[in-house]
Amino acid sequence: MVKLAVLVLLAVCVAAPAAAQPLDGVIRDVETAYGKLNDLKAEFSQSAFNKSLNQTIQAQGTVFVKKGGKLRWEYREPTVQEIVSDGKTLWVYTPQLSQVNTGPAPEALAGPAGSFLAGLGKLREHFDVRFLNPAQPKDGDGNWTLDLTPKQALPTLSRLVLGVDPREFLVRRAVVYDQFENTVTMRFSKVTANAGLPDKLFTFVAPKGVATVPLR
Numbered sequence: 001m002v003k004l005a006v007l008v009l010l011a012v013c014v015a016a017p018a019a020a021q022p023l024d025g026v027i028r029d030v031e032t033a034y035g036k037l038n039d040l041k042a043e044f045s046q047s048a049f050n051k052s053l054n055q056t057i058q059a060q061g062t063v064f065v066k067k068g069g070k071l072r073w074e075y076r077e078p079t080v081q082e083i084v085s086d087g088k089t090l091w092v093y094t095p096q097l098s099q100v101n102t103g104p105a106p107e108a109l110a111g112p113a114g115s116f117l118a119g120l121g122k123l124r125e126h127f128d129v130r131f132l133n134p135a136q137p138k139d140g141d142g143n144w145t146l147d148l149t150p151k152q153a154l155p156t157l158s159r160l161v162l163g164v165d166p167r168e169f170l171v172r173r174a175v176v177y178d179q180f181e182n183t184v185t186m187r188f189s190k191v192t193a194n195a196g197l198p199d200k201l202f203t204f205v206a207p208k209g210v211a212t213v214p215l216r
Contacts, residue, residue, distance in 0.1 A: 030169060038066065041065075047059075063188075069105060102204075131146065160177070173188070
């Protein structure tokens with residue numbers, strides 16, 4: 001299954017005061033943090049809910065992201081799978097099928113729906129932003145909870161809710177909504193920013209014997 005819902009992405013760092021902070025201040029600090037990021041690595045756990053099937057699938061793995069629409073999602077569970085893009089080509093490799101699907105990377109990868117590094121670095125430009133609950137802007141874990149609506153909606157992204165760490169401004173939780181009211185909820189840990197991830201990490205060479213199939 002091609003998990004295009006993962007094209008949204010995710011985590012930042014900058015210092016912030018512990019006291020209550022107006023929305024404009026939170027937005028400014030998120031934009032500042034994302035603006036300084038070149039690449040990022042994190043562990044993730046994912047819960048994808050399909051409304052039409054009333055089905056939820058759990059997953060976990062590691063994500064790597066770099067400016068320019070570069071990404072690599074390595075799923076360990078429930079099925080081993082790699083989703084890789086260098087910003088121009090997208091590969092979806094499923095070892096269980098001995099198959100890699102490949103095709104041009106969606107243009108959205110370089111924009112706010114695909115590259116959090118680009119989209120959240122210019123939060124106001126790409127999204128209408130509010131607190132999810134203005135009367136109580138932090139969630140039960142103490143994270144700022146931002147409700148984002150893209151100014152140019154896409155089928156894979158009609159709404160994005162972020163839980164932002166108020167100390168380091170790491171995005172600890174993201175909920176992605178599509179136009180069909182399906183949701184993907186992701187939690188991030190072990191976040192490492194600006195580690196100098198090499199470009200070769202974002203290309204894919206099919207192992208010998210693996211079939212290459214056009215990506216639909």
